Amino acid sequence: MSPQGGAEPIRPRASLRTAVVWEVLRDALERRAKAADRPVLDVLDTGGGTGNFAVPVARLGHRVTVVDPSPDALFALERRAAEAGVTDRVTGVQGDTHGLLDVIAPGGYDMVLCHGVLEYTDDPAEGVRNAVGALRPVGSLSLLAAGRGGAVLARALAGHFAEARHALTDPDGRWGAADSLPRRFTADELTRLVTEAGLRAASVHGVRVFADLVPGVLVDTQPGALDALLRLELAAAEEPGFHSVATQLHVLGERG
Incomplete structure (x- = not known):
């Protein structure tokens, strides 16, 4: 994967936590747009909160609907979208994964993001099925969850x-x-949830393999250390051997 960040730079230290997911997500959006022959996709971010991913996706030109149970998070999302100049491409809806298909149009999205949601869902399998239910016949699911x-x-x-x-x-x-x-979850558990919901697990990545373990002083005081650590994260993310020690796991599911 490329160490470039797309819509938003990934240089700050905090971005080490999202760099791998953003790289996979950006590439998937590009491929989905080309396959659909449409430059603008409809993206659903369930549990998207204040828009950590929704706003950068909107800055790429896509329409994003964020479903979140917290009114405060949706208010912060609205403010963040306004600051980024993408208010017209970001819509907030109050709801949760359990009742997802009651608050959005089933089968209406090219991609669904489900990041940091399954950890708190009473029935993870139902959560994934609902996310898949929001996809069009050809679509992608970006699933991110904590690793055991x-x-x-x-x-x-x-x-x-x-x-x-x-x-x-x-x-x-x-x-x-x-x-x-x-x-x-383990990588096998997340992959099984995706495949049992009817998708193909296109890729599995380990997220924050080293970023949470390396002392900040080593990164902050050594010239070039941040970029080097970022490149290490991106390289290790694709190696199955590191999935078992990653703080988070990312599975990209595809249909069609």
């Missing part, structure tokens, strides 16, 4: 060995009662 192995590694490196073992054996990948995430 990344939590195990992070707790172990922090010296919390009992919690690391708990996360390793817990059915939901939680490290204890104080864990803020209801569940985490």
